[in-house]
Structure formats: structure tokens, C-alpha cells
Amino acid sequence: MESKKEKTFKFVVVGGGIAGVTCVEQLSSQFPSEDVALITAGPHIKAVTNYKQVSRRLEKFDVEEKPSSVLEEKYPNLTIIHSAVKSLRTHTHCVETADGRVFGYEKLCICSGARPKLLTQENPHVLGIRDTDSAQEFQKRLSKAKRIVVVGNGGIALELVYEVRRCEVIWAVKDKAIGNTFFDAGAAQFLIPSLEGDKEQAAAPCKRQRFTTEEPAPDAAHTFTADEYSRGQNPGPVESGSALGPDWHRGIELQGAEQVSRRVSVEYQCEVEHIFTSEEFLDSSKQSPKPDTGSWPVYVQLTNGEMFGCDFVVSATGVIPNTEPFLHSNNFSLADDGGLQVDDHMMTSEPDVYAAGDVCSASWEHSPLWQQMRLWTQARQMGWYAGRCMAADVLSEPIDLDFCFELFSHVTKFFNYKVVLLGKFNAQGLGSDHELLVRCTKGREYVKVVLSGGRMVGAVLIGETDLEETFENLILNQMDLTAYGEELLNPDIDIEDYFD
Numbered sequence: 209m210e211s212k213k214e215k216t217f218k219f220v221v222v223g224g225g226i227a228g229v230t231c232v233e234q235l236s237s238q239f240p241s242e243d244v245a246l247i248t249a250g251p252h253i254k255a256v257t258n259y260k261q262v263s264r265r266l267e268k269f270d271v272e273e274k275p276s277s278v279l280e281e282k283y284p285n286l287t288i289i290h291s292a293v294k295s296l297r298t299h300t301h302c303v304e305t306a307d308g309r310v311f312g313y314e315k316l317c318i319c320s321g322a323r324p325k326l327l328t329q330e331n332p333h334v335l336g337i338r339d340t341d342s343a344q345e346f347q348k349r350l351s352k353a354k355r356i357v358v359v360g361n362g363g364i365a366l367e368l369v370y371e372v373r374r375c376e377v378i379w380a381v382k383d384k385a386i387g388n389t390f391f392d393a394g395a396a397q398f399l400i401p402s403l404e405g406d407k408e409q410a411a412a413p414c415k416r417q418r419f420t421t422e423e424p425a426p427d428a429a430h431t432f433t434a435d436e437y438s439r440g441q442n443p444g445p446v447e448s449g450s451a452l453g454p455d456w457h458r459g460i461e462l463q464g465a466e467q468v469s470r471r472v473s474v475e476y477q478c479e480v481e482h483i484f485t486s487e488e489f490l491d492s493s494k495q496s497p498k499p500d501t502g503s504w505p506v507y508v509q510l511t512n513g514e515m516f517g518c519d520f521v522v523s524a525t526g527v528i529p530n531t532e533p534f535l536h537s538n539n540f541s542l543a544d545d546g547g548l549q550v551d552d553h554m555m556t557s558e559p560d561v562y563a564a565g566d567v568c569s570a571s572w573e574h575s576p577l578w579q580q581m582r583l584w585t586q587a588r589q590m591g592w593y594a595g596r597c598m599a600a601d602v603l604s605e606p607i608d609l610d611f612c613f614e615l616f617s618h619v620t621k622f623f624n625y626k627v628v629l630l631g632k633f634n635a636q637g638l639g640s641d642h643e644l645l646v647r648c649t650k651g652r653e654y655v656k657v658v659l660s661g662g663r664m665v666g667a668v669l670i671g672e673t674d675l676e677e678t679f680e681n682l683i684l685n686q687m688d689l690t691a692y693g694e695e696l697l698n699p700d701i702d703i704e705d706y707f708d
């Protein structure tokens with residue numbers, strides 16, 4: 209491959225998603241006289257627009273799909289190559305693309321993202337959602353559907369069950385409560401009414417939610433020890449190409465072929481046992497007759513014994529990092545989740561190869577208040593920081609881990625509520641060594657604070673709470689809050705003034 213090199217670039221970045229584009233922008237602007245290349249499989253690139261710093265650590269932005277010419281016009285030293293990388297030779301520092309071209313690099317950053325980890329690969333009735341094409345396929349199938357089964361309990365499932373209209377949704381989750389990747393049972397119970405009836409109705413403030421075995425005084429805060437919480441003296445248990453950009457569902461009609469506005473049934477604590485085609489279902493019914501479930505293209509048998517016929521299944525069951533083309537004949541260390549392990553300089557285990565975004569697994573010793581989640585905020589931060597680390601390496605300059613990796617922060621929207629997650633928002637890794645402080649007003653807000661040793665280490669804020677900045681500061685400065693107790697969430701106290 210060495211002899212066929214068409215050109216050698218100072219920097220090559222693979223992947224036109226948020227991580228890759230942010231990285232290449234960083235490098236192209238810092239080294240205007242060096243040759244930089246972005247190699248990407250898709251025809252478009254993703255660009256961050258309307259970037260807004262919401263607080264010291266929280267950021268908001270839009271993600272737009274743009275023609276690559278926009279970037280090339282902005283950075284004359286940048287070449288964009290539209291072809292998938294099919295192999296990498298780290299010992300000769302070159303990549304080969306699917307159209308047979310070979311490019312050399314001095315420093316390489318892999319930002320090839322991830323793909324849906326589907327329940328099953330070969331079943332045409334099982335869809336995943338990742339990019340524009342898969343979203344369009346979903347929309348097309350949905351327009352003719354009367355019932356779908358959504359499997360998974362993370363971000364995509366939460367978005368779909370709320371947004372889909374005129375189609376019955378059976379939502380199969382492994383857990384006791386909805387949204388396990390983002391919420392605990394308390395937040396789940398707060399959100400569940402939004403699935404009943406229309407959006408407008410659900411958002412209207414109404415009386416306080418019952419969230420302990422004894423109802424607390426209106427708007428009072430209550431402290432739970434971790435033990436009490438896990439024993440159930442808490443809000444639960446509840447009965448019962450590039451990744452798309454924010455609000456991806458806003459531009460497309462997510463409507464089925466039914467008359468109902470929204471009908472979602474949640475099947476808790478179950479997984480998919482088997483997926484039958486209609487023929488297989490009919491055959492198996494002959495041997496052991498099943499209850500009449502109507503006539504559907506596909507049937508899903510759940511581990512709780514329920515069987516549902518449906519038009520198709522959405523597998524919203526997480527992602528797998530896109531690493532394959534890079535692994536052959538190289539020695540990358542992979543994390544348990546399949547990502548390329550990177551150190552605190554975003555360097556993989558191969559020399560001069562960095563990685564950022566969904567494809568990588570942050571394998572340095574994390575700050576006690578940060579964890580990796582495959583989100584576009586982290587893709588942007590990692591891409592930008594990887595670019596800076598590559599630059600520092602070339603210039604032989606030292607570089608410290610960026611402060612964005614000090615505190616986990618994520619702002620998003622679920623069920624039409626603003627959602628802010630800070631630090632160890634679900635007491636991740638804290639065992640029983642924590643206390644929870646919760647304030648909840650049905651239909652309006654859910655505030656949860658995680659305290660460890662009297663110090664705030666995490667928070668979940670749902671609704672327009674206006675607490676994010678103060679809580680972020682309290683988490684970052686690790687002030688001892690023991691003296692404040694439940695007053696911390698007293699709605700009659702202006703907490704901002706309190707800590708000024």
C-alpha cells in the first residue's frame with residue numbers, strides 16, 4: 209500500500225460526523241499552511257451551528273447536515289474525500305479508501321461513529337434509527353403501520369414513544385421503569401403521565417405527585433438514604449452515515465395509519481425472546497394454539513410470556529462503535545463496549561492514531577463527576593480536544609485534560625420537558641454511599657440532587673427549574689451542604705441568592 213500513496217497529509221481525520229468535523233476544523237484553522245484531509249463515507253458532513261454556552265459546563269447547539277464544499281471554502285488547506293476507509297496500516301501510516309485510493313498521514317484521528325446494535329441483523333421487520341436514510345425508512349414504514357413494537361429503554365425509545373402518532377406502540381423495556389439510561393424510577397414516574405393522552409394535556413400543571421409511601425407536604429423536599437431509595441421508599445416502582453441531529457423528528461411526520469392519537473403500552477421487565485414471521489407464527493400456532501392476535505407481518509414473543517403482532521419492530525437497543533476497517537493487521541486496544549480505547553490525550557494504542565466521538569471509549573481515569581455517554585456534546589468536545597492534542601503533539605507542547613471532562617453535563621428534551629443531567633446524576637458508581645434529595649411537582653418539575661458525604665455530586669432537573677447554574681457551581685466547588693439539609697430544595701428559598 210505504501211508505494212501507491214496518492215498524497216501524504218499532515219493530518220487525516222476519518223468521519224464527517226460532529227466529532228470528525230469539529231476535529232478537522234480545529235486542525236485546519238490552527239495549521240492554515242499544512243495539508244489536512246477529512247475522509248468520510250457519506251455525501252454530507254455534520255456541522256455544529258448556533259452554539260450556545262448555557263452555563264459554565266452546559267452547552268446547546270444545533271447540528272446541520274451541510275455539503276462539504278462549505279468547509280472546503282472556509283479552509284483552503286482542507287481536502288474532503290468522499291469514500292469509506294476500508295483499511296488502515298498504522299506501521300506505514302496510510303489509509304486505503306473503498307474507491308482504491310491510498311493516502312498517507314502524519315497524524316490520524318478516527319471519528320467513524322457508531323451504528324445501531326440491533327436485536328437481530330437479518331430480519332427485515334427489525335429497524336434501527338441512526339442516520340437520515342434509516343429515519344426516512346422508519347417514516348415510510350410507519351405511515352402504513354397500525355402497531356409497532358419498540359424495544360430498548362434509552363434515548364431513541366424515549367423520543368419515539370412520545371413522538372409517534374396514529375399508531376399503537378408496544379414499548380418493551382428490560383427495567384422496572386422507563387428511560388433507564390437517563391433516569392431513575394422517580395423521574396420515570398414523573399414522565400409517565402405524558403404518555404397518556406395528548407402532549408398539551410400532559411404538560412399542564414396539576415396536583416402534586418405521590419412519590420413516597422406517605423405523601424410529603426406540597427412542594428416539600430425529602431431526603432432519602434440510598435438504602436431507603438433502593439428498598440422502594442421512593443418514587444417507584446412504576447407499575448406497569450452520521451447520527452441524526454437534535455430534533456431530528458421535528459422535520460418528519462411520525463404518523464401511522466391508525467385513528468388513535470397516541471396509545472402506548474409499556475411492557476416492563478422483559479426482553480425479546482423470539483421474533484416470528486407471520487408464516488412461522490402460523491406454523492407454531494398449529495402445534496400449540498396461541499391466543500388470537502390478529503394477522504400481522506411479524507410477531508414478537510417477550511420473556512414475560514406476552515406475544516404481540518405488529519407491522520415492524522424498532523430496535524432502539526444502543527450502539528456499536530464502527531471499528532472494523534481499522535482493526536485488521538493493527539493492534540488497537542478495545543474496551544468492553546467495543547470502542548477504541550483512548551487515553552487522556554485521545555490517543556489510541558497505535559502510534560500517531562487518535563480517536564474521538566462514538567467510536568472511542570474514554571479509558572483514562574475519569575474525574576469522579578464525569579462519565580462517558582455517546583452523545584453529541586461529548587462528540588463535539590472530544591473532536592475539539594483531540595484536534596488540540598494532535599496539534600500539541602506536533603508542536604511538542606504540553607496539554608492538560610480539558611475541563612469539559614471534569615463534570616458530566618447534558619441538556620436535552622424528553623416528553624417535551626427540558627432535561628438537565630449533571631455529574632453522577634443517577635449516583636453511578638456510588639453504591640450506597642449517597643443520599644437523595646427530591647422535589648417533584650406533577651406536570652411541572654422534577655428535581656433530584658445526589659449528595660455524597662454532604663457534598664453535591666449529581667443532579668437531574670426536569671422542567672424549567674432554573675437551577676442548573678447554581679447546582680453546577682455547587683457540584684464543581686464541592687461545598688459541604690450538610691448544614692442546609694432539605695432547605696436546599698425548598699421552593700420558597702431563592703437558592704441563587706443563598707449561595708451568592
Ligand SMILES: Cc1cc2nc3c(=O)[nH]c(=O)nc-3n(C[C@H](O)[C@H](O)[C@H](O)COP(=O)(O)OP(=O)(O)OC[C@H]3O[C@@H](n4cnc5c(N)ncnc54)[C@H](O)[C@@H]3O)c2cc1C
Pocket residue numbers: 222223224225226227228247248249250254291292293294319320321322337338339363364449450451452453454455456530533564565566567582583584585587620
Ligand atoms: C436518533 C438519534 C437521536 C440522537 N439524539 C441525541 C440527542 O438528543 N442528544 C445527544 O447529545 N445525542 C444524541 N444522539 C447521539 C449523537 O447523535 C451521537 O453521539 C453523535 O452524533 C456521534 O457523533 P460522531 O461524530 O462520533 O459519529 P457519527 O455522527 O456517527 O459520524 C460518523 C461519521 O463517520 C463516517 N464513517 C463511518 N465509517 C467510516 C469509514 N470506514 N470511513 C469513512 N467514514 C466513515 C460516517 O459516514 C459519519 O460521517 C442521537 C443519536 C441518534 C441516532
Ligand SMILES: NC(=O)C1=CN([C@@H]2O[C@H](COP(=O)(O)OP(=O)(O)OC[C@H]3O[C@@H](n4cnc5c(N)ncnc54)[C@H](OP(=O)(O)O)[C@@H]3O)[C@@H](O)[C@H]2O)C=CC1
Pocket residue numbers: 327359360361362363364365367381382388389479480523524525526527581582583620621
Ligand atoms: N436526547 C438524547 O440525549 C438522546 C440520545 N441518544 C443517543 O443515541 C444513541 C442511540 O440511542 P439508543 O439506541 O436509545 O441507545 P441507549 O444506549 O440510549 O439505550 C439503549 C437501551 O437499550 C437497552 N438494551 C440493550 N440491549 C437490549 C436488548 N437486547 N433488549 C432490550 N433492551 C436492550 C439498554 O439497556 P441497558 O442499559 O440495561 O443495556 C438501554 O436501555 C445513544 O448513544 C443515546 O445516548 C439518542 C436519542 C436521544
